[in-house]
Structure formats: structure tokens, C-alpha cells
Amino acid sequence: xxxxxxxxxxxxxxxxxxxxxxxxxxxxxxxxxxxxxxxxxxxxxxxxxxxxxxxxxxxxxxxxxxxxxxxxxxxxxxxxxxxxxxxxxxxxxxxxxxxxxxxxxxxxxxxxxxxxxxxxxxxxxxxxxxxxxxxxxxxxxxxxxxxxxxxxxxxxxxxxxxxxxxxxxxxxxxxxxxxxxxxxxxxxxxxxxxxxxxxxxxxxxxxxxxxxxxxxxxxxxxxxxxxxxxxxxxxxxxxxxxxxxxxxxxxxxxxxxxxxxxxxxxxxxxxxxxxxxxxxxxxxxxxxxxxxxxxxxxxxxxxxxxxxxxxxxxxxxxxxxxxxxxxxxxxxxxxxxxxxxxxxxxxxxxxxxxxxxxxxxxxxxxxxxxx
Amino acid sequence: xxxxxxxxxxxxxxxxxxxxxxxxxxxxxxxxxxxxxxxxxxxxxxxxxxxxxxxxxxxxxxxxxxxxxxxxxxxxxxxxxxxxxxxxxxxxxxxxxxxxxxxxxxxxxxxxxxxxxxxxxxxxx
Numbered sequence: 001x002x003x004x005x006x007x008x009x010x011x012x013x014x015x016x017x018x019x020x021x022x023x024x025x026x027x028x029x030x031x032x033x034x035x036x037x038x039x040x041x042x043x044x045x046x047x048x049x050x051x052x053x054x055x056x057x058x059x060x061x062x063x064x065x066x067x068x069x070x071x072x073x074x075x076x077x078x079x080x081x082x083x084x085x086x087x088x089x090x091x092x093x094x095x096x097x098x099x100x101x102x103x104x105x106x107x108x109x110x111x112x113x114x115x116x117x118x119x120x121x122x123x124x125x126x127x128x129x130x131x132x133x134x135x136x137x138x139x140x141x142x143x144x145x146x147x148x149x150x151x152x153x154x155x156x157x158x159x160x161x162x163x164x165x166x167x168x169x170x171x172x173x174x175x176x177x178x179x180x181x182x183x184x185x186x187x188x189x190x191x192x193x194x195x196x197x198x199x200x201x202x203x204x205x206x207x208x209x210x211x212x213x214x215x216x217x218x219x220x221x222x223x224x225x226x227x228x229x230x231x232x233x234x235x236x237x238x239x240x241x242x243x244x245x246x247x248x249x250x251x252x253x254x255x256x257x258x259x260x261x262x263x264x265x266x267x268x269x270x271x272x273x274x275x276x277x278x279x280x281x282x283x284x285x286x287x288x289x290x291x292x293x294x295x296x297x298x299x300x301x302x303x304x305x306x307x308x309x310x311x312x313x314x315x316x317x318x319x320x321x322x323x324x325x326x327x328x329x330x331x332x333x334x335x336x337x338x339x340x341x342x343x344x345x346x347x348x349x350x351x352x353x354x355x356x357x358x359x360x361x362x363x364x365x366x367x368x369x370x371x
Numbered sequence: 372x373x374x375x376x377x378x379x380x381x382x383x384x385x386x387x388x389x390x391x392x393x394x395x396x397x398x399x400x401x402x403x404x405x406x407x408x409x410x411x412x413x414x415x416x417x418x419x420x421x422x423x424x425x426x427x428x429x430x431x432x433x434x435x436x437x438x439x440x441x442x443x444x445x446x447x448x449x450x451x452x453x454x455x456x457x458x459x460x461x462x463x464x465x466x467x468x469x470x471x472x473x474x475x476x477x478x479x480x481x482x483x484x485x486x487x488x489x490x491x492x493x494x495x496x
Contacts, residue, residue, distance in 0.1 A: 016405075016407075027407075027433070028407055028433075032407055032408045032432075032461070033407055033408050033432045033433065034408045034432060035408075229407065229432060229433060233432065296411070296454070297411040297412075297413060297430070297454070299410065299411065299430055299435075301435075321432060322410050322432055324432075351413075351428075
């Protein structure tokens with residue numbers, strides 16, 4: 001199993017290490033998932049090690065054409081210093097991954113993909129690239145990546161850099177020096193809170209220095225290390241998709257509510273668009289929706305069946321948990337299109353024989369000020 | 372982590388405190404740490420169980436786990452006040468975080484359970 005450059009930091013902090021995406025990662029630290037969640041949502045903020053994620057460097061005169069062909073969003077809308085959420089479909093129109101494209105300079109991009117899919121994505125990128133004149137480089141092992149998220153993190157990070165962080169807009173980035181280290185400082189994240197993602201060298205002495213300086217600057221103010229457990233509950237409260245749960249090779253971006261990053265009219269066609277147009281014309285049979293229940297003790301979870309009043313399965317929960325902020329269960333799941341409107345009532349089987357009433361609710365479930 | 376020496380333990384990480392013919396059951400400090408934040412308890416009241424049968428479920432943020440009865444008996448009380456403060460199971464697993472009060476069918480069954488030393492060895496403490 002692989003380890004990120006911060007493995008020893010997690011162990012020293014009492015992190016509970018689990019296997020995730022082929023890495024030994026902290027699912028939580030001693031304070032626990034709910035406390036970590038609240039530290040990010042209500043407190044100063046937290047630091048997430050997301051170095052397991054993959055980074056691909058795409059360069060060359062055909063880089064734009066290549067990325068337009070393999071991703072669903074319109075890459076031509078990006079300017080240098082801009083970032084774009086997008087998805088990676090196959091020719092059938094189902095999803096290999098979701099990702100973020102960062103435009104470094106003309107003809108030069110960085111693509112950040114999920115850790116669990118990085119190898120599969122790399123094979124797909126390499127295969128597709130053979131038709132284009134582009135240079136690909138897999139930088140996944142070269143980068144350490146920390147997400148620093150929460151309302152107070154900007155002030156903490158500002159003490160470590162001369163780059164004016166106020167000038168980095170949402171979904172933009174800059175190259176700068178922070179904690180005496182060259183890095184990409186991106187205003188992106190997966191929590192719904194204001195925050196940054198920092199890409200820098202995974203060399204042990206460098207990554208260790210950045211981690212230490214972050215906590216030297218932030219610990220007294222309440223900056224906390226955050227594990228995968230709270231990462232999941234934070235993104236769930238925002239209704240952000242998790243690849244492998246809510247979107248998979250069995251789902252297409254239109255039914256997953258990712259039509260906003262599927263620009264069917266863009267100037268250079270994506271390889272999935274013929275299939276996606278066909279799907280769109282036929283009409284969607286199901287949609288990914290947010291679901292809440294007020295029933296106490298009924299925690300909706302991945303894999304729970306969504307049933308009608310006769311017990312007939314009509315859908316499935318793809319992600320679910322307790323919302324630490326609402327103190328009730330929230331979920332994402334697929335339901336028939338007819339039941340996808342806000343306020344539609346469904347039943348979720350939370351245990352064999354135990355069905356609870358739940359209501360379709362358009363995410364986010366909480367409304368923090370991300371931008 | 373603490374493990375009181377006056378309790379009996381199981382390999383499923385439950386503890387049993389015997390008071391005459393009554394037994395109190397909960398989960399160990401190790402178990403609450405592994406589960407993480409407990410958010411809901413679904414405990415069976417009034418039922419009669421054999422050893423190793425389910426007394427209900429413990430729901431944590433991470434996962435749902437069964438609670439197995441260490442011994443045979445009849446449930447006298449499921450500790451329902453915990454449903455207003457399930458985090459008590461994390462904070463005080465041997466005290467206010469007890470889960471089920473049992474009338475023991477055969478108090479000598481407790482002798483078959485693990486001693487504190489045996490349990491600590493099991494979890495590598």
C-alpha cells in the first residue's frame with residue numbers, strides 16, 4: 001500500500017489509518033469525525049491530506065483540442081490561472097471520473113483526478129493522447145496536495161505568504177511562495193467552505209516543512225487536521241458527487257445533475273457527446289437527487305434501497321450519512337425522474353424491513369459561503 | 372484507553388458487569404474508539420436472548436455495528452436516555468454509556484468470558 005508524504009504526521013497525531021485509493025490514509029483523528037466536521041464548518045478550519053489524488057500534466061499545441069475531446073466541460077472558456085470542474089466520460093457517455101482542469105498557460109494544463117481512479121484515468125489519457133500531438137506526464141507521485149478549508153484559513157495562510165490571497169478568485173489559482181516553498185495556490189475545495197488547495201513538491205523535507213509551518217501558524221488559532229470521514233460528510237452536506245458512489249461507469253453526467261459541466265454546444269466535440277445527445281433526446285429515466293429524513297435514528301447510507309409504498313425498488317441511495325450540522329440524515333440517490341422534484345416523497349429501506357419516509361431536497365443541504 | 376479489571380470482556384469488544392443476577396452490558400473503550408462518534412442506538416427491550424445473539428445495533432458516523440449479548444438472559448432495560456446523548460457511549464463507555472441491563476439466565480456463564488488481561492492481549496494492549 002502507498003503512503004503520502006504526510007503518513008508519519010497522521011500517525012503522530014493519532015490518526016486512524018485505513019486503506020483508501022491504494023493509500024494508507026487517516027479516516028479520523030482522536031477528536032472524531034463530528035468535531036472535525038464542525039472545525040471546518042463552524043471553526044477556523046482544517047487541513048486535509050489529499051496527496052493521494054492524481055495530477056497529470058498536459059502540454060503541446062493540441063492540448064486544448066485533446067482536453068475538449070476527452071472532458072465534458074468547455075475548456076476553451078479557461079484562461080491561464082483558471083480552474084474548471086469537469087468530467088471524464090467514455091464513448092458510451094458514462095463516467096470514468098470527475099476532475100478539475102487547471103490552465104497553467106496557453107497550451108499547458110494540469111488535470112487533477114481522483115486517487116482511486118488515477119491509474120485507470122492515466123491509461124485512458126494515454127490511449128486517447130495517441131491521436132493528438134500532446135505531451136503527457138503523470139506527476140501524481142511528484143506532488144503533495146493539502147486542502148486547507150474553512151472561514152479562518154485565509155488569515156492563517158496569509159501569514160505564510162507575500163502573495164495576496166484576496167486576489168485569488170474562486171476556481172482560480174496562482175503560483176506563489178508559501179511556507180518558504182514554491183507552490184500552486186488554488187481557490188478550490190470539496191467542503192463548501194472558503195479555502196485553498198496547495199500543490200507542492202512531495203519531497204519529504206519540503207512537504208514536512210509545509211505541514212509544520214501550517215500548523216505552527218494555525219494551531220493556536222484552532223486549525224485542525226481533518227480525516228477522510230469528515231471530508232465525506234462535508235462534501236455530502238454540499239451535495240457534491242463522490243466518484244465511485246454517486247457517479248460511476250454506470251451513470252451518465254446528465255442524470256447525475258452534471259449537465260452544467262456538460263457543454264454539448266462547445267466548439268470541439270467531446271467523444272461522449274453523440275451518446276449523451278441520444279440519452280438526452282430519449283429523456284432521463286432517473287436523476288440523482290438530495291434526500292433528507294426527519295426520522296430519528298434512520299441513517300440513510302450507500303446501497304440502501306429506495307422503494308415505493310408496495311416495497312418495489314425504484315432507486316438506490318448512493319451516499320448517505322448523518323449531517324453533523326442538521327443532526328439528521330441526508331443522502332444522495334437515484335430516483336425515477338417523476339419523483340426527482342423538490343418535495344417528492346420516497347421511502348428508504350434503512351434496515352431490512354425498516355422503511356422511513358424521506359423527502360427529495362435539492363442540495364446543498366447547508367448553505368455556507370463558499371465563494 | 373482504560374479497561375476496568377472488575378469487568379468481563381468478549382472478543383466482540385463488549386463488556387459485562389455482573390451484580391448478583393443482573394448484568395450490565397456495554398462496549399469497550401477500544402470498541403468506541405474504533406467505531407468513532409456514536410449517533411444512534413437501536414436496542415431491543417424485553418427480549419430474551421442466548422449468548423452471542425443480537426441485542427440491537429449501534430450506529431456511528433462511519434458504520435453500523437451489531438451489539439451481541441455476551442451471555443444469556445432477558446433484557447430488563449435498554450438504556451434509552453442515550454438516544455438523546457449517544458456521544459455518552461464514546462465519553463463514558465463503562466459508566467453512563469452502558470447499553471443494556473440483563474437478567475442473567477445463568478450467572479456462571481460470565482466465567483467463560485475474557486478477563487481484562489485476556490482482553491488486553493486480544494487487542495494488543
